[in-house]
Amino acid sequence: MHTSTSSRPPGRARVHTLPVRLTHWVNAYAMGCMFMSGWGIYNASPIFGFSFPEWATLGGWLGAATIWHFAVMWLLVANGLLYLLASLFDGHLRRDLLSVRGADIRRDMAAALRLRLDHRAGRYNAVQKAMYLGVLLLGLLLVLSGLAIWKPVQLQGLTALFGGFAAARVVHFIAMAGVALFVVVHVSMVLLVPRTLPPMITGRAPRHVPEGGRDA
Structure with a gap:
């Protein structure tokens, strides 16, 4: 018995490469540390008329906050360079980001x-x-x-x-x-x-099949 294409399960497609997923999660950790340590540094000499709450800072005092900030800065820069190089190599940057009007x-x-x-x-x-x-x-x-x-x-x-x-x-x-x-x-x-969220962990998501049964 012939089964139409539209009745078949759509399956799963790769939507995020390993470099994109890896740099995404490293970036999330590094940015959190940069925000919190930076707020601690800011509190030592506020620019504006407010300070960040102590629980939102990292390091506990200016010296430790500065150490955290500069240490994680190099992780963030290295991670960013890895993302850019991988994105240039596999076409992600040109295909998914630069093609915008x-x-x-x-x-x-x-x-x-x-x-x-x-x-x-x-x-x-x-x-x-x-x-x-x-x-x-x-x-x-x-x-x-x-x-x-x-x-x-x-x-x-x-x-x-x-x-x-x-x-x-x-x-x-x-x-x-x-x-x-x-x-x-x-x-x-x-x-x-x-x-x-799950595709940013596994790299795969259900394949999109529009009406008519052809894969998009």
Whole structure:
């Protein structure tokens, strides 16, 4: 008896490579440590009229927070370089992130505001692409402004580019706030669409089969 293609189980497809999954989870740990140790450093000399609660900081005092911050910084930079190299090698960066247009962003943003944005595991919509590219640029800004703060004499040219030590601290804080906002939105989307989490662990998700039975 002939069985139609549409009646067959869709199976599972690979949606995330091992380098993407590995760097994602290392990044999650490293960013958490960077946020908390950075907030501890900030509290020692606040830029604005507030401080972060003690429970949200890492290290307990300025010296330990600084050690944590600089140690994890190298893990974060190495992890970021691994992600970029792997993404360039397997085409992930070009295929999944760089192929975005302004019109696509406006269309998907309108759909997201109406809660009608389609989501398929392993495929980034235009809003996601823009957010990921934006957070990569913020990460670069964090590294450069962080170096300007860390070595203001040795890297005085870089520090001057940011407008001086004090201005570099403000830029560093604003870039950190931008990354933190990305994390909040990212986690919120995972909570709203929880089926996106398992593929980031296993690398595979049910294959999408649209109406008509042909694999998409």
